Amino acid sequence: MKNTKIAVIGAGNMGAALIKGLVQSRAVAPGSITAADTNKARLSEVKRNFKVKTLTGNTEAARRADVVILSVKPQILDRVLGEIKKSLKKDALILSVAAGYPTAQIERLLGQKPRVVRAMPNIAAAVGMAATALCRGKHARKKELGLAKKIFESCGSVVEVDETLMDAVTGLSGTGPMYVFIIIEALSDAGVKVGLDRHIATRLAVQTVLGAAQMVDKTGQHPIFLKDLVTSxxxxxxxxxxxxxxxxxRAVLMDAVETATRRSRELGQPFNQG
Ligand SMILES: NC(=O)c1ccc[n+]([C@@H]2O[C@H](COP(=O)([O-])OP(=O)(O)OC[C@H]3O[C@@H](n4cnc5c(N)ncnc54)[C@H](OP(=O)(O)O)[C@@H]3O)[C@@H](O)[C@H]2O)c1
Structure with a gap:
């Protein structure tokens, strides 16, 4: 994958996080990545930080690419697909992170049986710790799914789901960092309430969340078992x-995930109607 030519269309929060993951993990050489964006300030930033190539033209970026990562807002994706349609390589992997935007709509707008994989990462891609779910479109083969998996593994962990579950993924892990930010802030406040200095309270809260997550991950134990270990x-x-x-x-968190899932479905409605 090192020399796979990757075009990242939309170098905003998510596009830049993915570029960072790919470059810092050394999964892809910086010279093999081209970032395209209408925002010149964003382009200068990714060029300066990650030494990737930059272009203001999406069409030109797509023309050279084996993989085209679509990381613009879903509302403008129709337009971007129309722009790049004619310049795509025949077997290019089209990898979209646009929330709520179905693979069928990408396939319809591009025509010619494109190899589409859809992803729902989260913002922790910026620190190489994203949780990403992938699903493939009608014409993507195992090969393209494998390549998409490698790309997202450069900035976190990856699961595969059926496309019908992408709203649920958005509700849980796509939106998930926000739940944890609030939990950390609340724990820090709680620490201050019981007499700790703010800085120390936040440090302890962050490390506690990191440590607990690592314990579940590394031991493979069910969280309930680990809970029993600490409840004397x-x-x-x-x-x-x-x-x-x-x-x-528990009900507060379940309600939040359910609400975010419902909202994801609502936001995706216009794209699902073709
Ligand atoms: N952020 C997240 O946590 C997250 C999580 C999962 C999925 N996603 C998905 O990732 C995608 C990008 O989200 P984001 O948060 O990274 O948004 P963002 O920060 O606004 O980035 C989008 C970038 O695309 C640029 N752009 C606008 N029109 C363009 C065009 N015609 N051609 C090329 N670039 C154009 C924007 O420039 P301007 O700023 O000048 O408009 C901006 O730099 C969305 O589809 C979102 O659903 C985001």
């Missing part, structure tokens, strides 16, 4: 748990 009879944890259950923390 009559201790602090079981008393805190009782308080959390009374205030319905």
């Amino acid at each position: 009879p009559g201790g602090t944890a079981i008393n805190a748990l009782y308080s959390m259950e009374k205030t319905g923390l």
Whole structure:
């Protein structure tokens, strides 16, 4: 994959995060990546930070690419697809991160049986820790899915799902960093409330979230088993748990994910109607 030519169309938050992941993990040589954007300031930034090539023309960027990453807002994707349609290589992988924008719509607008893979990453791609779900379009083969997987593994972990589940993915992990930011902020506030200095409270909250996540990940144990490890009879944890259950923390989180999933479906509605 090192010399695969990749065009990133839209070098904003997500496009730049993906470029950073690809370059810093050394998965792809910076000279093999071309970022295209209408915003010249964004282009200068990615050029300066990651030494990739930059262009203001999407068509020119797409013409040279084995992989075209579409990371513009979904509302302007119809227009961008119309622009690049004629310049795409026949077997190019079209990799879209546009939320709610179906593979069938990309296939319809590009014609010629394009190899489309759709992804829902999250903003933690910026630190190489994204959770990404992939699904493939009608004409993408295992080869393209494998290449898409490698690209997203350069900035986190990857699962494959059916396209019908992409709104659920958006509700859980696409939106997910926000839930955790709020939880960290709330834990930091709680630390201050019980007498800790703000800086120390935030540091402890962040490390606690990192450590707990790593424990679930590295031990492979069910979180409930790990919870049992720290709840000793009559201790602090079981008393805190009782308080959390009374205030319905689980229901709050489940409700938030369900609401975000519903909103993702609503936002995708115009694109699903073709
Ligand atoms: N951010 C996330 O957490 C996240 C998570 C999952 C998926 N996504 C998806 O990623 C995509 C990009 O989101 P984002 O948050 O990165 O948005 P963003 O920061 O606004 O980036 C989009 C970039 O595209 C540029 N642009 C606008 N029109 C263009 C055109 N015709 N051709 C080329 N570039 C153009 C924008 O320039 P201007 O700023 O001048 O308009 C901007 O630099 C979206 O489809 C979103 O659904 C984002």
